Amino acid sequence: MNRHDTDLDVPSGWGFATTVTRREFLRLTSTGLLVAVTVDPLFGRQEPTRLPTGRTGYPTDLNAYVHIDADGTVTCLVGKVELGQGAMTSLPQLVAEELDVPLTKVKIVLGDTDLCPWDMGTFGSLSIRQFGPVLRAAAAEAKAVLMQLAAERLQAPVTALTAAGGVISLTADAAKKVSYGQLTEGRRLERKIDGTPALDAVSSFTIVGKNAPRRDAIEKVTGAAKYAGDIVPTGALHARVLHPPAHGAILQSVDTAAAERVAGVRVVRDGDLVAVLHAHWDEADKALALVKAQWTPSPSTLNDTNIFEHLEQHAPPPQTPASGGDIAAGEKLAAEIVEHTYLDAYYAHAPMETHSAVAAFEHGKITVWAGTQTPFPLKSQIQAALKLSAEQVRVITPYVGGGFGGKSASQQAIEAARLAVAVGTPVRVVWSRAEEFFFDTFRPAAVLKIRAGLDASKRIVSWDYLVIAAGDRGAAHFYDIPHHRTVVRGSWGGRGVAGFHPFAVGPWRAPGASTNTFARESHIDILAAKTGMDPVAFRLAHLKDERMIRVLRAAAKRFGWTPKTAPSGRGVGVACGTDAGTHVASIVEVKVDKATGAITVVRVVAVQDMGVVVNPEGAIQQMEGCITQGLGYVLGEEIRFRNGEILDRNFDTYQMPRFSWLPTIEVEILPNPGLAAQGGGEPAIINMGAAVANAVFDGVGARLFRLPMTPERVKAALKA
Amino acid sequence: MATVSFSLNGKPTRLSGDENRMLLWVLRDDLGLTGTKFGCGQALCGACTVLVNDEAVRSCATRLRDVEGTRVVTIEGLARDGRLHPIQEAFVQHVGFQCGYCTPGMILGAHALLHKNPKPTRAQILAHMDEHICRCGAHLRIVQAVESAAAAAAKGGVR
Numbered sequence: 001m002n003r004h005d006t007d008l009d010v011p012s013g014w015g016f017a018t019t020v021t022r023r024e025f026l027r028l029t030s031t032g033l034l035v036a037v038t039v040d041p042l043f044g045r046q047e048p049t050r051l052p053t054g055r056t057g058y059p060t061d062l063n064a065y066v067h068i069d070a071d072g073t074v075t076c077l078v079g080k081v082e083l084g085q086g087a088m089t090s091l092p093q094l095v096a097e098e099l100d101v102p103l104t105k106v107k108i109v110l111g112d113t114d115l116c117p118w119d120m121g122t123f124g125s126l127s128i129r130q131f132g133p134v135l136r137a138a139a140a141e142a143k144a145v146l147m148q149l150a151a152e153r154l155q156a157p158v159t160a161l162t163a164a165g166g167v168i169s170l171t172a173d174a175a176k177k178v179s180y181g182q183l184t185e186g187r188r189l190e191r192k193i194d195g196t197p198a199l200d201a202v203s204s205f206t207i208v209g210k211n212a213p214r215r216d217a218i219e220k221v222t223g224a225a226k227y228a229g230d231i232v233p234t235g236a237l238h239a240r241v242l243h244p245p246a247h248g249a250i251l252q253s254v255d256t257a258a259a260e261r262v263a264g265v266r267v268v269r270d271g272d273l274v275a276v277l278h279a280h281w282d283e284a285d286k287a288l289a290l291v292k293a294q295w296t297p298s299p300s301t302l303n304d305t306n307i308f309e310h311l312e313q314h315a316p317p318p319q320t321p322a323s324g325g326d327i328a329a330g331e332k333l334a335a336e337i338v339e340h341t342y343l344d345a346y347y348a349h350a351p352m353e354t355h356s357a358v359a360a361f362e363h364g365k366i367t368v369w370a371g372t373q374t375p376f377p378l379k380s381q382i383q384a385a386l387k388l389s390a391e392q393v394r395v396i397t398p399y400v401g402g403g404f405g406g407k408s409a410s411q412q413a414i415e416a417a418r419l420a421v422a423v424g425t426p427v428r429v430v431w432s433r434a435e436e437f438f439f440d441t442f443r444p445a446a447v448l449k450i451r452a453g454l455d456a457s458k459r460i461v462s463w464d465y466l467v468i469a470a471g472d473r474g475a476a477h478f479y480d481i482p483h484h485r486t487v488v489r490g491s492w493g494g495r496g497v498a499g500f501h502p503f504a505v506g507p508w509r510a511p512g513a514s515t516n517t518f519a520r521e522s523h524i525d526i527l528a529a530k531t532g533m534d535p536v537a538f539r540l541a542h543l544k545d546e547r548m549i550r551v552l553r554a555a556a557k558r559f560g561w562t563p564k565t566a567p568s569g570r571g572v573g574v575a576c577g578t579d580a581g582t583h584v585a586s587i588v589e590v591k592v593d594k595a596t597g598a599i600t601v602v603r604v605v606a607v608q609d610m611g612v613v614v615n616p617e618g619a620i621q622q623m624e625g626c627i628t629q630g631l632g633y634v635l636g637e638e639i640r641f642r643n644g645e646i647l648d649r650n651f652d653t654y655q656m657p658r659f660s661w662l663p664t665i666e667v668e669i670l671p672n673p674g675l676a677a678q679g680g681g682e683p684a685i686i687n688m689g690a691a692v693a694n695a696v697f698d699g700v701g702a703r704l705f706r707l708p709m710t711p712e713r714v715k716a717a718l719k720a
Numbered sequence: 721m722a723t724v725s726f727s728l729n730g731k732p733t734r735l736s737g738d739e740n741r742m743l744l745w746v747l748r749d750d751l752g753l754t755g756t757k758f759g760c761g762q763a764l765c766g767a768c769t770v771l772v773n774d775e776a777v778r779s780c781a782t783r784l785r786d787v788e789g790t791r792v793v794t795i796e797g798l799a800r801d802g803r804l805h806p807i808q809e810a811f812v813q814h815v816g817f818q819c820g821y822c823t824p825g826m827i828l829g830a831h832a833l834l835h836k837n838p839k840p841t842r843a844q845i846l847a848h849m850d851e852h853i854c855r856c857g858a859h860l861r862i863v864q865a866v867e868s869a870a871a872a873a874a875k876g877g878v879r
Contacts, residue, residue, distance in 0.1 A: 083819055084817070084818030084819030084820060084856050085818070086818075214812075214815055216820060217811075217812040217815070217817075218804075218812065219820075220817050220820030220823050221795075221804065221808040221811045221812055221817070221823060221827060222755070222795065222796070222798070222799055222804070222808065223753075223754070223755020223756070223794065223795030223796050223824045224755065224796075225820050226754070227757075227821060229754070229758065230748075230754035232752065232754075238749070279749065280741075280745050280749040280750065281745055281748070281749060281758070282741055282742055282744075282745040282749075283741075283745075350855055351819070351821070351855055352757070352759050352765065352767055352819065352821040352822045352853065352854070352855050353757070353759075353819070353821045354758070354759075399819070399820060399821075400819065401757075401819045401820070401821030402818075402819040402821060402855050402856055403819075404855070430758065432761060433759070433760045433761055433762070617815070621815060621818065621858070621861065624857060624858075624860050624861070625818055625856050625857035625858060626857065627857065628857030628858075628859050628860065629855065629856065629857035630857075650760050650761075650762055650764055651760055651764040651765050651853060652762070652764055656853055656855065657857065657859070658850050658853065659845070659846040659847075659849040659850045659852070659859055659862075659863065660846050660847065660850045662846060662859045662860060662863065665860055
């Protein structure tokens, strides 16, 4: 396309800078105070968290950087990324708090492997929960250094000084003062600390716990926000990569002659990688359609109907994450045994930004801008794929257009990197929506079996839970049950188990917890109905966990819950869950159209205890997002597949939540300043399945044992 | 080789080339207007929405020749003289976004709605926005932003 006019104006440079060049970084850090932190001991106090590598807790080489320059500007350099969860807004709050500087004086650089210290990735609701203390430690150390410098400058002991607003003064004489900038000016100071620094007490917080305006707002509403697919190095070509039609299909032969004849098209073959390149995505895509490829058929005979039997038959060896008492003894106490099997489907992450990356190979170094949740692990993968050293690979993460766990895998960036080296010009890879569905690391389908015993006094005396494929997150119950056992066979980290899943699976927002919570909280409700007790009262009768009791009582109050035995005809349902250290109780109201089987969620109340809240407004938005997104896996989403082929390829068949589904949403966060900040990006999604299933039962007396609760399944349940 | 002339963000624009190409890719890859997003390629998600003569159009399914003689506005053309459009302001104020990827399309979709129907009910907003997909679940905030922009316009605040 030739452009005849040259006076188009495109706004740029709105809002906050989100990237810094290497040169700017070196200039930035050539003077001033740079604090790097290794604070492994801090994590002794943290809840152990499962990592992809099987380690527990953060690795010991974890660092955080905080830099203060001569004009008092504070920059934090953090390996996390901004997925929409608000990390670029909330993390600077922690630094501003510890350093006693205004929030506007704190800049943040995210997800750049040349500038930021190593980080394992942005997932698991860990940014605040586990990384927060590290960043606070770096800031606290920076402040300690500044106080020491100020003591020398003002000739007074540190104990006689007060820091406020980026200025240190004599407590007794505020006129004697020096700014952070003056203290660092012209110097190059570096500190590396190990161990546990003194952090501000929560009670003294003035910035943490207050709402902070989103730093990405202006860029995002003006179109200036850059995602990986928006980065266009000079001479960049779009690559459309030849991908198989089914999982397990193998390329037999390929004829690229017709594509090669298209003007402006280049075809690249690099071993198994075949790509068609053009300056424009659409023209590369048209040329890709001219490539004739022969594939062997997929050996898979699995589909979305026979998968459950397959999962049961091929489940990996059992692990027992929780148990107590003795199941056999418990069942002897039971007057009634209640046993059910629950099923869950495969779900796509389906972020609105498809996997995108741009790679440029210059002077022996490759720079890759990638939409990824894991820039540092991706850097290692690119090094391995291209046999390059660490110094030769830089991954930069611009804004990421949603991840939800799906961008922990970043195959598109490796494709871009390989192609950029092969063709010698920068290469852009932007997956089509069909590729996004095909290569997704789906939330796994699962089979869940619960066998529980009720005694004559309406108490649960035994709980025997078998989880197949969903993993152990959220599997262990939190009720007061004397004899119980939770056995897990297979997880969402299922790539490692050959032949178990027909395609890749992976973490999906609160991985496993939504599936486990659906089974447990449905079963608890079934038991409550058996006893004739109100579902809230039945739960409270079996809870000793004070945090859970508190959120459940608060949710019931907020909802205006009146005790009744289900089914009451009202269509109200409750569920409780824990995830990422946060406790959450949800109550929903539904309407069920008996003729069509369609469920409408009318109202959702969710109350959570997440410890210290860094940015309340941000945390509330995450809860609202969890609830709204959760409606998808509950009501409509489901990946259909057959013999290795993914049948859902776009939004016409894959039914995600829409505006017309929007219920009334009321969320509340209970204050708990005595507990460190817990996870916020995931917990409120986990209750949605059971809360809606329980509400459907309460409304129309039909029990759904399978997600999603599509109209056909509701109609079938009504007949059962 | 055909030539297509139209107004783009208020500027007369003349392009020559394949007039059958989709507007989305011409905007993004030829003109560098990357605020218009690729989401689905089949007019199913609304991320690529632009305004053509004040109506919301899916640029991924609109051929270049179809905008001949029209006024096309992309997200980059909404703010004027360094000032946000009131709908943009409302999206900032209500945080009508999370990851932000669907946001340009949402804002332009809302713009088209308010142009046609300056005082929409909540039900009308939900119906109009139903073809726009947000994966993060920012729906509630987006609806609040559109309502707020409509209320501001009713007070005479919107051009």
